Each structure stands twice: as structure tokens, then as C-alpha cells.
Amino acid sequence: MSDPVIVTVPKDAAARSVGADEVASAIAAQAQARAIDIVVKRTGTRGLLFLEPLVEVETEAGRVAYGPVSAEDVPTLFGSGFPNATGHPLHLGPVEEIPYFARQERVTFGRCGVIDPTSVADYRAHGGFRGLQAALARPAADVIEDVVASGLRGRGGAGFPTGIKWHTVAGIEATQKYVCCNADEGDSGTFADRILMEGDPFLLIEGMTIAGLAVGADTGFVYIRSEYPDAVAAMRTAIKACEADGTLGDDILGSGRRFRLAVRVGAGSYVCGEESAMLDSLEGKRGIVRAKPPIPAIAGLFGQPTVVNNVLSFAAVPSILADGPDRYEAFGTGRSRGTMPFQLAGNIARGGLVELPFGITLKELVEDFGGGTLSGRPVRAVQVGGPLGAYVPAWRMDLPMDYEAFAEAGFMLGHGGLVVFDESVDMAEQARFAFEFCAIESCGKCTPCRIGAVRGRETVEKILAGEDVAANVAIVEDLCTLMTDASMCAMGGLTPMPVMSALTHFPEDFDRAAAAQAAAE
């Protein structure tokens, strides 16, 4: 008897949304009907979302991919000799040789789409927990020093050095400290946190455990948005598996040190992605932004010193500990070190996750990886960094993707999400929506955000109606200055970024009176 052939089908939410479950069932049914010895293994996604459902067959020469496969394709695949259907039109060859994948530098996402996200053993077999073991073997101060030396900066958007934050928490005497993971990935155009939690949840657990050991915290929370039910389930399953395995609990890997982790689910509030609002929400309260200082590192969850980092920040840590900070630091450019998972979204032909060192240009991402727009029409704007990020005009796509280059140009890299729009986009309408979104999601604590968003929306609506355009544009500009300067957090403080970038780079869209006149003539 030969071993069964292992066929992997992602169970990532995005893959399921295009029929991965049906494909997995169809493969199992066909295999049974044809008496072919196949085991269907469910993994996360490789991040090549335009090819989902992407089916892979384990062979001696590596994994061979087929995609995008629909349930209807499965009988024809078997008709062509699946699991060895090299002649079938959906046959893509070895997955690692697909150009979209081959050109990436997978550090954080190396195991996504490879391992079974419910299996600790599979994680360990693919190099998992090496970082945790390294951390257990060394003094906490050395662990923090490595994170500092790696140059890792918070991947949630603000880009604050992760090691410095940990150093602050470690330096405070307290009976109880916490480690909190901000998995409230609410920015449109971003899905890297979700893909990681669904595809390699153990990596996040390992990173958070290392953080706990480093700063002296024995309790952690992962705050996941309710819009991500699959990620919630995947994290809960993985935490249970780690508890059973002894990698979480009162005696981590026999070291006598403890760390416990729990998942908390948000309730549909965007502003809870702001760290202090998230802490209030974790305490069971309305997710209202707190005044700073004190910073959460000093007085965070329940008033105790708290590390708050994004999913991808924690997920970068294990490889830094396992392979040394130098290797991580060697990636990147200037003060933006390491790799960044860029997310190609919106009107794009080949959407997905592209992990690369900082420094690739926006144009390379959108055109070489993304293949331009899905509609086939020219790109007009790319919103980078979520709903609070700027609309970068197509002619500025030569910008390198790094924190400083973006900031210098008046833009924001944020969480690395790219939303592509073609020439049909109405930028004045996008500016109106930016205010509308802020009005819907504002926590209401500070006046510039609470009132400014509503007045901003009303004023842009007047512009859209061609009413006193020049005067109303001046009001919007004035309001944006006020919101930028006087809001308590990024919600009100950065809503002006999409608005002003639209106004600055696409003024023709706001000149409704002229447009109406031109149409009338």
C-alpha cells in the first residue's frame, strides 16, 4: 500500500467565499467514487486570492497547484488524471514557482497555506516555537534587546518601535501586567491579520507569549472584530490546542513560567481599533478613546501596564528570536526594516497578499503583481493605509513603500492596504464618504471628530450640489485643519487625509458648478 496523496484546500474565509468548501467536498467525493487514495487537508490561504480556491497536491517535487478551481471543475480535473492532472487548463505547476508567489519574501506568512492551522504538531514540524524556545533560554532584557535591534515597528499603522514599547512595560513594577493583541482589523483593503489568524494562529500565540515573558505579563487577550467569525474560531481552536500541548498555561514547555491567552470579540465598532478604545472595550465598556497620557504601556488594561501590538507585530517576533535580529533587520530600507505584507484590494485584477521588504514602489505592486484594474480601465487613484489613508493619484505611484517616503509625500502607509480605483471613481464622493464614515464610527468623545465629521459631510454635499463651491471648499479645508490639530485620536485626526488628498490631487471633481455648466452647454 502506498501512502495517500495529500491534497490541500484552503479554509480561509476568502477562499470559502468563492467555494473552497464545495471544492473540498467534491474532491473527497470524486476520490471515493474513483477509489483514489486522497486525504484532503484544510489549510489557510497562500494569499494568492485571485487564484482561490487554490488546490495543491503534495508531490515529491513539492506542492503542485491548480486554480482557481470550482466544484464544477473537479470532475474534469479527475478526468485529466488528478491528482496528477498536468494537462488540465487549471494546472499551474509548482506553487512556489507561480511568479506572484516566487517574487515574494515570505517571513511572517511563510507557513500560511502550508500548515493545518489546528495542528500544533504541524506548526512545530515547520519550525514553530523555535522563537519561544530561544526566548525561554535567555534573560527577558536580551529578548527585548533583540526586538529593538531588529528595527521592528508596529504594523498596525502608527509604526512605533515595538521593542521600545516592550522596554517601557518591562521597566514598570506592577503585580499584574497584560499583553493585548489588536486584531480589530477594520481598515478597508486590509486582510493580512485575518489571513494570519486563520492560516497560522500559532505564530501569533508564540509572539504574544514571547512578549509576555519579556515584559513580565502572564495574561494576554486577542481582541478580534466580530466581522471575522472564522478568525475567532481559528484562534480559539489554536489556543485550546496550545493549552493541551503545554505551550500555553502554567508551565510553558516545562519552563515553570506561565502565560494564558483568551480571545475577546468586538461588536462592530471601527474606533475600537484605536488602542485605548480597544482597552475600554476589553474592559466591557463602550469603546471610547482615552486621553493620553498615560500611555497604555504605563496604565493600560484595568489601569495596569499593558503591551498593545498589532497581529503582524507579534507575528514578526518569533522569527526575530529564532533567526536573530540581524536577519530581519537586513530586509527593508532606511528606518523601515523587515518585511511588510502589502494587501492588494479593490478594483484590481490579481488581488491578494504580497509580503516584501519595504521599498518596492506602489506602481510595481499595482501593475506587476496586481495586473492593473479588474475593470481593465486605467488606474486613477490608490487609497493606501485604510479609510483614514490618502488617495494617492496614479501619477505618484512611483513612490517607494516605506513609512518615511509616504509621510514625506503627505501620505500614510498604515497597515499596508492598497485599494485601487479606476477612472470611473468620483473623488468628491469619496471625500463625502470619508466624512460620513467618520460620523458613523466616531466614538463621540471629542468635538472636532463628533461634530466635524457631520459638518464635513454636509459641506461636501453642498459642493456636490454645486452650491457656492469655492466658499464651501474653503470651509472644508478649514475644518480639516481643525480636525487634524484638535482631535483626540486618529479617527478624527486622520479623516482629513483622504478628504484633503482628494481635494488636492483631484480638484476637478469638486468643481461641480463648472461641470454642470459644461454639461449644459
Next chain:
Amino acid sequence: MPGSVNGDDHSGRGAHASRADVDPHGIQALCACHENRPDALLEILHAVQQRVGYVPPEALATIAAALNLSRAEVHGVVSYYHDFHTAPQGRHVVKLCRAEACQAVGAQALYDHICASEGIGTGGTTTDGALTVEAAYCLGNCALGPAALVDGRLVARLTRERIDAIAAGARADAPQAAE
């Protein structure tokens, strides 16, 4: 999920024991499953909503008493978060993404279309109670939009035809099937 309902367990909160009479959904027991911790309020509200379908207004006093919070504090949380509803929703719920990545591939037109064809506004429910349409702001399926959660299941690349079919499917589903 917390499923063990023990109606006799009042956790030493004798002053409110009489509330068991008006606790048809076993909310006290749900709170007890979370050790009556005030920081578990969101978890408790999610659990109530999963069990009942919405957060009944009469549940607020029960939860407040169990968690040693004021009713205003519980009401504040329920009313703050978009997820919590104080009235029943339709038998089927479509959460259609209206955020930028889905806008870039026509989500707004899709949203306007379904609301107009079903005769409802934002967050509205059809008169026969078959379908609720809500706006969502990002479901994390931004490379394959327009996206929606249909009864909790993520769907991608929505078109008018597909969303019409989802609405028709919801209408065809007989009311008694929901119970």
C-alpha cells in the same frame, strides 16, 4: 457557547432572586457562566443575542444586577456597538460591505439596488420579516469584492443577479422554518 442553564443558581444575589420569574431566556445563568464579571459584558451580550436573536430590553436589568452595573451602563454598551440590536431582525440577515475596497467594484450601486428593490432603508427589515439588510464596513474580503455576510457566511464577487437570488431565497424560506 454557554449552554448549561441552571435556573436555581442565583449566585448569592438573593435580592434579585425574584427576577428569575421574569428571566425566560436564562440570562442570569448566562451571566453566571462568565462569573458575573463586568468586563465580560460584551461576551454576555453576544451570547444573549445568539440565544434570543436580539438583546431584549427587559434583559438589561437582569444583566445589570448580575454584573453589579447600573442599567444605564449596560444600555450604554448595547446602544454604542453596531452589532447589538434591541428588536428582532429579519429571518435572514445580509450584511453588505459598503467600505472603500468594495465601493471600488460597485458596492454602493448594489446596496442602493437591494434596498430599493426590497423597499427598505439602512438596517431595515422587509415587511414580511424575511430579510434584514445592513451595511458593514469591511469584512476582510477586499480582494474579492463586493462582499457580504449572508447569515454569517462570507460571500464574494456579488452581482445584482446574485443578491436578487439571495433575497428571493430569503423570501421563499417559510417563517416556521426559522424556529
